[in-house]
Amino acid sequence: MKFDRSSLYLDSNNAFIGNIVNMFIDRIINRGGVVLSRRGIVAGLAGIAAVYPVWAMDEPFGAAWTAYRRRFVRATGRVVDTGNHGISHSEGQGTGLLFALAADDRDSFAAIWEWTRANLRRDDGLLAWRWLPNVSVPVPDRNNATDGDLLTAWALARAARRWTSPDYREAALHMAAAIREKLLVAGGRAAAPLLLPGIQGFQHEDGLTLNLSYYVFPAFQELAALERMAAVPGADQTWQAVASGGLDLIRGARFGAHSLPPDWLRRRQDGELAPDPRFPPRFGYDAVRIPLYLALAGLLTPDLAAPFRALWLNAPPPGWVDLVTGAVAPYTEHGGYLSVAKLIVAGAAPARELTAEDDYFSASLTLLAQLPLG
Numbered sequence: 001m002k003f004d005r006s007s008l009y010l011d012s013n014n015a016f017i018g019n020i021v022n023m024f025i026d027r028i029i030n031r032g033g034v035v036l037s038r039r040g041i042v043a044g045l046a047g048i049a050a051v052y053p054v055w056a057m058d059e060p061f062g063a064a065w066t067a068y069r070r071r072f073v074r075a076t077g078r079v080v081d082t083g084n085h086g087i088s089h090s091e092g093q094g095t096g097l098l099f100a101l102a103a104d105d106r107d108s109f110a111a112i113w114e115w116t117r118a119n120l121r122r123d124d125g126l127l128a129w130r131w132l133p134n135v136s137v138p139v140p141d142r143n144n145a146t147d148g149d150l151l152t153a154w155a156l157a158r159a160a161r162r163w164t165s166p167d168y169r170e171a172a173l174h175m176a177a178a179i180r181e182k183l184l185v186a187g188g189r190a191a192a193p194l195l196l197p198g199i200q201g202f203q204h205e206d207g208l209t210l211n212l213s214y215y216v217f218p219a220f221q222e223l224a225a226l227e228r229m230a231a232v233p234g235a236d237q238t239w240q241a242v243a244s245g246g247l248d249l250i251r252g253a254r255f256g257a258h259s260l261p262p263d264w265l266r267r268r269q270d271g272e273l274a275p276d277p278r279f280p281p282r283f284g285y286d287a288v289r290i291p292l293y294l295a296l297a298g299l300l301t302p303d304l305a306a307p308f309r310a311l312w313l314n315a316p317p318p319g320w321v322d323l324v325t326g327a328v329a330p331y332t333e334h335g336g337y338l339s340v341a342k343l344i345v346a347g348a349a350p351a352r353e354l355t356a357e358d359d360y361f362s363a364s365l366t367l368l369a370q371l372p373l374g
Contacts, residue, residue, distance in 0.1 A: 060351045061372045065103035067354045068363055072096075073108065077115030078131075083359030090120055090127040090148025095364050097155035101162065102371055109159060113171075116152065125178035127152060129198065143200045146183050147214040149175060154219035157226040173230055176223045180238055187267075192245025193238065194267065207268040209276050212253060212261050213289040215246035217297035243299075249273070250290060250304060255281070256323035259307040263287045275323055284320035285361070288337060291344045292368060305344060312341040336365025343369045 072080050072092075079092035093116040100109040120127040122142060129145035132138045153175035160169035184193035185208070195215060196202050202209040220243045227235035253261040253273050262275035263286035275281035291308045294300040311317065317337055319329030333341075335358050343349040349369035358366065 061367070061370055062103045064351070064354070064367055064370060065099050065105065068099060068367055069105075069108060071354065072360050072363065073112065075111070077108075077111030077113070078119075079112065079360075081360040083361055086133050088119075088131040088133075090116070090129050090145050091151060092148075092360065092364070093120065093127070094148050094151025094155060095368065097152060097159070098371070099367050101155055101159050104162075106163060109155075113156070113168075117171075124182060125174040126182060126199070143198050144183075145214075146179070146195060146197050147211075147216055149179055149183070150214070150216040150219040150223075153179065154216065154222045157222045160226075169226070172223070172226055173232075176227055176235070177232070179223075180235065184238070184242065187269075187271075192241045192248065194245060194249075195242055207266055209278065210249065210265045210267055211263070211286060212246070212250055212265060213263070213286045213293070215243075215250075215290070215293065217243055217246065217293045217299055220246075221297055247299065247304070250294075254307060256283075256321065257326050258283070258311050258321055258323075260311065260321060260323060261287050261290055262323055280320075280322070281324045282320040282322055285337070288317075288340055288365070289368075292340050292365070295343055296368070296371060300344070308341075308344050312345050317341045335362035336367075336369070337362065339366045339369040 072082065073096055074080060077096075078088050079096040081087050081089060081092055093112055096112045097109055097116075100106075100112060116127065119131055120129075120139070122128055122144065126144040126149050128139045128142045129148060130139070130141060132140070153172050156168045156172035156175065159165060160172055182199055183196045185196060185203070187194055187208070194208060194210065197209065197211040197214050220239045224236045224239035227239070249265070249267075250261060253265050255262060255275060260283040262279075263282055263284050264276040264279040266274050266276035266278075268274075291300060291305060294304055311321070316332035316334075319331050319333050319337075321328050335355070339349040339352065349366075351370060352366060354363050354366065
């Protein structure tokens with residue numbers, strides 16, 4: 001039985017994955033002049049699906065989300081950072097949206113987005129980074145945090161597809177455009193744009209301050225697909241260039257005996273990389289998210305994973321590593337930090353119930369490491 005090959009090609013939600021799938025279809029149709037059955041083609045595509053996962057419903061994650069929502073999400077949709085004086089921030093709102101989406105909790109998703117839009121959204125479509133409780137001016141600083149913007153846009157774009165929501169799609173497109181227009185600067189290798197951690201405060205006479213944990217690689221993939229489907233000129237290529245530039249930075253930002261990236265990175269005008277002197281030269285709670293986002297995007301290649309696995313393979317993860325002196329924190333991490341370490345070392349983070357010791361950040365790392373992929 002022969003097929004019209006045009007009916008087989010995928011308009012994938014992920015350009016990075018869709019291109020690979022379509023190349024595979026070409027190969028299995030044309031290999032040796034053999035005409036494959038529909039069953040053979042479906043089996044081949046199933047093999048690809050095992051390598052390039054998409055989110056699927058997961059009952060244990062639903063239970064984890066219920067516990068998370070009970071402890072950190074108010075009825076109004078405000079996600080509370082219990083380890084930071086009860087503030088809220090764009091990062092927390094974005095992760096809350098991702099978790100609600102993964103659990104197929106439409107009501108909570110709607111509440112979190114409504115609170116975010118009402119309290120943090122700026123005129124340009126980005127989000128103010130922090131909201132303070134019990135004060136007359138809860139948002140005194142209107143600067144943004146790029147990771148919060150990316151997490152939120154990623155969640156909105158996925159929600160638009162899963163729930164066929166034009167409103168979420170338009171909101172995601174608005175945020176994607178604002179991120180491209182406001183937060184990308186020229187100067188990366190091979191003209192790749194660099195991602196600022198925020199609009200204000202990160203461009204200096206001696207170069208740029210960068211935070212590699214703000215490179216939310218799954219968001220780049222999702223927003224590339226979103227804007228490609230919306231026929232936004234050049235946007236797909238821009239997101240791919242940002243991702244490629246981020247991978248180059250991670251490969252280049254290896255310091256100290258453990259060859260680890262710092263929480264905060266300085267990129268000089270001549271392209272030289274070093275731990276940013278404005279911050280402690282540590283691999284810590286920011287940088288731990290670097291391999292996490294690579295893993296969630298399917299981009300954690302062996303060379304990128306090697307320094308993290310070497311640090312975490314045979315000992316509990318230290319709270320931080322000084323990349324200049326080699327000193328390590330006098331304590332080891334547990335909770336969500338350990339979930340990330342297990343994901344990177346073993347390829348999967350075992351399900352764990354949240355405990356009283358888990359504050360907002362530990363609980364968020366736990367759920368991020370367990371986002372249902374399958």
